[in-house]
Amino acid sequence: MPATILIVDDEQDLVDMIKDALEDEGYRVLTATDGNGIFPLLKHQPDLIVLDIMMPGLDGIEVCRAIRETVACPILFLSARREVEDRIEGLTAGGDDYLTKPFSLRELKARIAAHLRREQRSALGKEMTVLRFGNLTIDLKQRKVHVRNREVPMTGKEFDILRFLALHPGQVFSREQIYEKIWGFGEGSSATVTEHIKKIRAKLAAAEPGLNPITTVWGIGYRWEK
Known part of the structure; x- marks a missing residue:
């Protein structure tokens, strides 16, 4: 159709x-x-x-x-x-x-x-339980992240952000959109998204230097790159 x-x-x-x-x-x-x-x-x-x-x-x-x-x-x-x-x-x-x-x-x-x-x-990703991007593996069911088969510890919100972006590769999301998706509406600041993404990037880079699938689209937000 x-x-x-x-x-x-x-x-x-x-x-x-x-x-x-x-x-x-x-x-x-x-x-x-x-x-x-x-x-x-x-x-x-x-x-x-x-x-x-x-x-x-x-x-x-x-x-x-x-x-x-x-x-x-x-x-x-x-x-x-x-x-x-x-x-x-x-x-x-x-x-x-x-x-x-x-x-x-x-x-x-x-x-x-x-x-x-x-x-x-x-839609296909929602039916999958594991996402793979090179040496990076995201287990959606067990909520675990691995780089070269070594687990990278993530907090609950860090994993939620990682999963959300990874399920929409190439799509740009503003801090506000990510905040509303992960935290919902209510009191709080979208600036916390920036801090969480910094921590996600640091953890992935520590596991594999140069690994950074989350890119910044200046003046707009963030995008997951394959």
């Missing part, structure tokens, strides 16, 4: 262009031209949402926050805003990617395909 892509943008010409391009790739495409129009289309359970930020009425950030608790699929923001702060706001609101206008249709299609592949790998 082809993947279902939902496009939400108030520029009808742009929506039509993206729709034609994605249908040529074999995707099933749903469209809306304002923020409110997305809600009745969610019943179709899209595999990915392309969401414009700057729309009249309910904008893309507000839409993302409203649906993120019930919609698990990747959300790719489109926006004419190019500042780092705007990208951070979009990712913090629950977005998975951010593409600035004007953009290349080839790049948009490539990003959509990449996100869908990651979702497939993530």
